[in-house]
Amino acid sequence: MDREIVAASFSEARGRLGGSPVEGPDEDAFTLACEAFDELPWAAGDAPRVRAHVVGELPEGAPDDLAEGLGVPGLQRVDWPGTTAGLWDALAAASQATGAGTEAVVLFESGPPQDSISQRPLAGALALGLSRRDGIRYVGHTPVDSSDRNTPSFRSGTDLLFGDRDAGDPLPPLIRYLEAEPASPSIERSSGSSIPANRSRLEDGRDPGSIHSILELWQAVWSVDGPRVAIGIEGPNGSSLVALERHAPIASVVRRSASSNGTTREARTSSTRPSALPANLSEGAYVPRATYRSERAHRWRLAADRCSRCGEITFPSHGRCASCGSTDTLTRFELPRRDLRVEASTIIHAGAQPTEFDRQVEGAGPYEVVIASVCPGVRITLQVSDTPVGSIGVGDRIDAKLRRLIPMEGEWRYGLKAVPAVGQAMPERSSRSPSPTDDPHA
């Protein structure tokens, strides 16, 4: 049975921790992958079956981290040698998986390690949701070898339009998108590039869309300065169009170049190239690595327990009901991380920050901290990101996003930060449990 792409989400580095070459933005490939994954609009009922495939080079220990970050137990790692082949393998595995439900593919930007501590270059991430749907055929499956790709060449400021190189049917949504755009994307064609050919293939090709174009696009995103990119995915019974917008200058850029023997290599330049984090940088309140790791589920995803005996919610999850002490009537679930109400706020000016935030204050100035209500009886304290300092006040709504917090013991500590709420509340998703759960407010 085939699957179709039902959703795609893209995130890119745009955090505002910046200023210091050591810290850089508070987002990285890891947080971006988690965010992109969270943005997937899962169909109700599918989410409990989510299984993620990860494509990309991850640092040691990261697959475990990523499972915690995504909140999914099933995580397959696919080493991605910089070609689409690895992605294809992941997609193939996802589409051949048995059982109902939804699969996800999470792509990491990868490249030569440049941050000796995190091993996670600042980058972007793409999450694709794949859903089994009868009667809809998804993807051709010609693996694309790295040698058949050449250097994409884009003019600065060019919008990109990408489809599938082997696409068969026309892409009405893409065309409509083009026509509707006041500033119609121009496609820079350059001889020998695989990119310009895409559009004609989109118009007169034969196969439905495949994923590799998205990957290619995703890579190409990093080599253009334009504010907007469109991706089209087209099949005989459906299509989707993903428009991506750049929110801020990206922190690093991937340049793809072809060597003489045709193999593709990645070179990387970075506008805020992180340098090594000194191992002793974290003089300050100490969170031992083991403790930090043991608390990831509730620190990152607000994992809580609901007791079916007394109905109480225990946050953080301790495997024991805080109200009645029961241990065998608990259901793990995640408290909502979106559309949380701010109950108190303050702005930390220079001199009032803990030592471990010195570099941030020096580089980026004062920052805001809020207490937000998650549900009755549960509040969390979060630093604010992505918005001018002072723009969040009591009564405002925020979303809690996984971000870099501070370096400690030579590695990054991740946790939730507050960003302005974008819209509706996130549907509750069960955590590590196959059964849907009830509304935490109930």
Add this chain to the structure above:
Amino acid sequence: MTHRRAAVIGAGHTRFGVLPEGPRSLLRASVDGALTSVDRGLDRREIGEAFLGTLGFSGWQLGNASAILAEEARTPGIPVTRVENACASSGFALRAGIRAIESGARDVVLVCGLEKMTDSPSSRRRYWLGVSGDTEWERMAGLTFAGVYGLMASAHIREHGTPLEALAEVAVKNHENALKNPNAHFHKRITREEALAAPLVADPLRLFDCCPVSDGAASVLLAGEELARRFTDTPVTVIGDGAASDTLALQNRASLTRLAATRRAAEEAFQRAGTDRNTVDFLEVHDCFTIAELLALEDLGFADPGGAAQLELSGVTRLGGDLPVNPDGGLKAKGHPIGATGASQAYEAFLQLRNAAGDRQVKGAVTALTHNVGGSGASATVTLFSVR
């Protein structure tokens, strides 16, 4: 009241501020001061036990600091216990001393508070200033206590419309009182306008809303009430005390604008004393930030929720007002050597109730309340003293 009560028979206090003396010198000076203050003298060998409240700021002798008190007090051999409850360390040390007397276990007890804070570099100070806060959420979000109290202030303003002028008034009043306290960190009069225009620290809190980082020590000598008149004709009796705790992190409390620990401690203290708030002549409250003095007045039951601002603005809390608050300048202007503050408040009660507070004397004061808070309200003590 059938149980044995404790009475203060002596108290000593160093200057608070940026001092050249090291922690051992400060400790010795405050103990010697307390011994000297005992009207008919006290042989230090009569001290049966001692308690030391200190955070161990900057890491100076983090462990086993109690031995240093034994050395500097020159009371070799007696049991000494270090008590650490952040800013309420010596409030809880005092409580331990009171219990030791009340239980009959000891006849004379020494209670000390100490902190040496200004001799470490500013980055290390800021590291230590937050170590008593919640690490998991508050610290990792970039908060020290200024930030946590800034959050409380923002919620209080939202809930009650608290005017910033009331916060400024707390600072103006406490600076004014500190002018009359030779031990105070600051001897500087400020105006409400200056306070309102000072640089922001943790919005809405500004520079003059925050207590300073200070060095200092204070010591109190307690004796069983029936023995106290051996040492002085005017012992100051501890007529009641209470203590309570709350969650470490502000986010986990039922209210962001009430300190439940203060309320519980106050209820216990008044209940033990068998008296009510009308008998209290002045308050020493924990004003680490100006908003904290408003919260204290409300949680101690001297103002309704949201009502403390008006109390401050009306002048009731000034020296000469109906209910003077922090006649010694409070943490705000007297200074706040973290571990020393609870003992320092008891020192002020001892002075005031013996009519020995000089220019800042609360006229006719008979009963005093002291209030010491740990962190942003994770712990609190309330102690009632009287010479009635």
